Amino acid sequence: MLLTIEKLIYGGDGLARLPAAPDTDEAHGRGKAVFVPFVLADEKIEASLTEQKPGFARATADSVVESSPHRVQPGCQYFGRCGGCHYQHASYEHQLEIKKEILRDSLRRMAKVDLPFDIEVHPSPPWNYRNRSRLQVQVSPAFAAGYFKLASHELLAVEECPISSPLINRGIASLWQSGRAGKVPEGVREVEFFANADDTQLLVDVGCAGAARRAAVRGWAEELRASMPEIAGVVAFREANPGDRKAGAPEILVAVGAAYLTYQTQRAAYRVSAGSFFQTNRHLTDELVKIVTAGQSGKLALDLYAGAGLFSTALACDFHHVVSVESSQTSSADLSYNQTSNGEAVQATTEQYLARVENSGRVGKGAILSHTFNKPDLEVVDPPRSGLGERVARLLANLGAPRVIYVSCDPATLARDLVPLLAAGYRVEQVHLVDLFPQTYHLESVVHLVR
Numbered sequence: 258m259l260l261t262i263e264k265l266i267y268g269g270d271g272l273a274r275l276p277a278a279p280d281t282d283e284a285h286g287r288g289k290a291v292f293v294p295f296v297l298a299d300e301k302i303e304a305s306l307t308e309q310k311p312g313f314a315r316a317t318a319d320s321v322v323e324s325s326p327h328r329v330q331p332g333c334q335y336f337g338r339c340g341g342c343h344y345q346h347a348s349y350e351h352q353l354e355i356k357k358e359i360l361r362d363s364l365r366r367m368a369k370v371d372l373p374f375d376i377e378v379h380p381s382p383p384w385n386y387r388n389r390s391r392l393q394v395q396v397s398p399a400f401a402a403g404y405f406k407l408a409s410h411e412l413l414a415v416e417e418c419p420i421s422s423p424l425i426n427r428g429i430a431s432l433w434q435s436g437r438a439g440k441v442p443e444g445v446r447e448v449e450f451f452a453n454a455d456d457t458q459l460l461v462d463v464g465c466a467g468a469a470r471r472a473a474v475r476g477w478a479e480e481l482r483a484s485m486p487e488i489a490g491v492v493a494f495r496e497a498n499p500g501d502r503k504a505g506a507p508e509i510l511v512a513v514g515a516a517y518l519t520y521q522t523q524r525a526a527y528r529v530s531a532g533s534f535f536q537t538n539r540h541l542t543d544e545l546v547k548i549v550t551a552g553q554s555g556k557l558a559l560d561l562y563a564g565a566g567l568f569s570t571a572l573a574c575d576f577h578h579v580v581s582v583e584s585s586q587t588s589s590a591d592l593s594y595n596q597t598s599n600g601e602a603v604q605a606t607t608e609q610y611l612a613r614v615e616n617s618g619r620v621g622k623g624a625i626l627s628h629t630f631n632k633p634d635l636e637v638v639d640p641p642r643s644g645l646g647e648r649v650a651r652l653l654a655n656l657g658a659p660r661v662i663y664v665s666c667d668p669a670t671l672a673r674d675l676v677p678l679l680a681a682g683y684r685v686e687q688v689h690l691v692d693l694f695p696q697t698y699h700l701e702s703v704v705h706l707v708r
Contacts, residue, residue: 260291265355267363267668269343269698271296273304290314290368294407295337295346298355327351332384332696333419339444340407340530342420342696349383349695356700357381357690360668364688367672368679376688379548381541383695388456388539389519390421391449392429399435401431401447420696422539424487425450428459431484432453435477441576442477451529453518459485460518462531463493465510472586478513490514507532522546525570528594532587534564538693545584546571546690548703549662559620559658561607562639565591566600573597576634578662580621582610598621607640611652632657644670647677654681661706666693672702675704682708 260273274287296302301323308315309532321328331337331345344352354658357376364370393412395401401681403415416433428450447464459621465474478491491514494507509516517530523543529535536542549568554575554655560568563581565588573579580601583589589604596602601621603610614620620633636644636658644667645653653661661683665671675685687705694701 258306259302259445260293260302260304260316262296262298262302264298265296265359266292266658267359267698267700268292270294271298271300273302273316280664289314293318294343296321297328297347297351299323300328306458325351333416335404335413335415338406339403339413339415340405340409340622341418343698345644346694349380352381352383352695353378353563353690355696356692360364360688360690360700360702363668363672364675364685367669368683370672370675370679371687374688376690379541379544379689379694381538381695384419385422385426386538386540386695387418387421387425388454389449389535389537390418390425390429390454391457392432392448394432394436394441394445394448396441396443396445398614400433400439402432402436403513421450421489422452422456424452424456424459429487430459431481433487435484436480440477440480442470442473445493447475451531451535452539454521454542456539457487458489458518459487460489460515460529461491462529463491463511465493465495467496469493469495469510471510475511475513475516480512482514488514488627489518490516490531494532522567525564525595527567528591529565530587530591533591534585534588536567536693541691541693542567545664545691545693545701545703548691549637549664550575553635553660553662557620557631557633558635558637559633560637560639560655561610561653563592563640564588564601564639566595566602568637568639569600570595570597572635572637573600578621580633582587582607584609607638607645608649609651611649611656615652615655633659634658636661638662639664640670642670645674649678650674651681654678654683659708662706663706665702665704666699668702671702671704675706678706684708 262271270292277288302318303320304316336345338402392402401414403413406413444466449462451460482488493511495510520527550571556577558572558576558579560581563583569581582603584606593602685708686707689703
């Protein structure tokens with residue numbers, strides 16, 4: 258059938274409409290929504306339906322009848338089959354416009370925020386930007402390493418990744434060489450490469466099945482490290498048993514060489530251990546820190562979902578005291594290591610921490626906080642894709658900080674979380690689109706709220 262693409266939506270698909278059924282008043286004459294990957298707005302395509310649901314349908318584009326002027330040749334041989342990238346068929350300038358409109362539309366529809374100002378866009382070099390890439394590994398019957406295919410958990414063998422750093426691509430080549438030689442031991446399930454800021458060192462994080470043999474994994478890890486002088490260390494983790502709710506930090510099966518990298522930014526150097534969270538765009542780390550922290554100062558700042566302390570360390574230069582909260586055991590250990598003398602690390606979930614503050618009136622153990630609780634001057638939140646949730650948003654608002662800076666990787670959960678914050682008297686002062694993930698639909702934004 259012939260379809261016209263109305264717009265692109267969050268998730269990478271284009272939105273079109275099926276013809277309205279003649280015996281229904283479907284959306285007042287508008288047909289059922291149909292979602293199509295790898296298309297652009299205003300394109301006319303020949304499409305085949307692949308899935309029909311009561312409220313929507315999915316289709317694939319068999320051919321592009323009228324193409325967008327923004328359509329370009331993809332830069333990766335795996336594009337369209339690999340589930341990692343979604344926008345390589347669009348010029349980079351147009352990708353930014355797509356993301357900007359999706360962010361603006363999400364805020365308007367879900368948070369009822371009509372921005373009276375423009376969203377500030379911060380672009381990235383569109384290729385070789387990732388400092389962290391995780392590959393799925395199959396050892397038998399034949400070795401393969403790669404990413405999941407689009408919309409599946411089926412492995413697509415990948416021998417190069419144009420959005421990953423040059424050093425990571427050398428690491429991928431070394432992994433394939435080892436695999437083809439039959440040296441990767443049974444039980445290896447995932448291999449993640451993490452590169453430092455100047456792309457001169459790699460930390461390799463290996464995920465292993467519970468039955469993986471320690472001696473075999475150690476021997477392979479030592480050989481892999483010897484194959485590339487840039488590999489500072491290899492750390493292999495054993496998977497926790499499914500359903501083990503008491504599992505804490507993953508068990509380290511093998512550690513060869515360094516268990517962490519030092520990541521140097523303009524403001525500070527950070528210890529980032531295997532399994533610890535750190536931003537993945539090697540070109541925009543400093544820009545992101547500047548957007549979040551520049552011009553902020555006061556007595557007390559809270560950095561919630563702090564990771565290894567990327568924002569905390571910068572905030573400590575301009576605040577008398579910084580309390581940083583992180584739930585991950587691994588990231589929390591790095592956070593404590595990276596803290597400045599006027600910083601305090603708390604290992605807890607943000608919800609646990611904020612509830613404790615509300616009940617006790619105390620935000621930490623620092624000397625300036627040993628008396629009755631005073632509200633913070635700034636709250637920075639950088640939650641995972643699931644966002645804050647209603648309870649955390651309410652607890653956050655109850656603290657009464659005059660400024661909240663929300664770093665989001667999902668516009669839908671961002672817009673949802675803004676609703677209770679706006680109801681509590683905050684207003685949106687700035688919105689930034691920080692393109693940490695070119696060629697993909699993923700969208701990083703920073704919203705400055707004041708009251």
